[in-house]
Amino acid sequence: MGTTMQRWIKLPDGRFLDAARVVLIGKPETFQRLDEEGNDLGTAVTVTLGVDSVREHQLSVTGAREEMAALLKTIVGAAGNGGA
Numbered sequence: 096m097g098t099t100m101q102r103w104i105k106l107p108d109g110r111f112l113d114a115a116r117v118v119l120i121g122k123p124e125t126f127q128r129l130d131e132e133g134n135d136l137g138t139a140v141t142v143t144l145g146v147d148s149v150r151e152h153q154l155s156v157t158g159a160r161e162e163m164a165a166l167l168k169t170i171v172g173a174a175g176n177g178g179a
Contacts, residue, residue, distance in 0.1 A: 139159060
């Protein structure tokens with residue numbers, strides 16, 4: 096029985112996640128970020144990641160468009176065969 100190598104990635108909010116355990120990537124949703132005073136902070140993206148088929152094992156990750164694009168590329172790359 097083969098074992099999957101762990102590949103830890105840092106999420107935009109500082110948490111770490113084993114990219115090899117991700118079994119679900121939800122549809123990215125965009126929204127305008129505002130600070131406490133109502134100033135526009137730009138567009139943010141949120142996506143749901145599931146590490147199991149159970150809803151309680153899903154988490155939402157939010158970050159800038161560039162951060163989320165890099166995160167999703169890293170996760171998809173980790174799910175591949177690992178070749179260069």
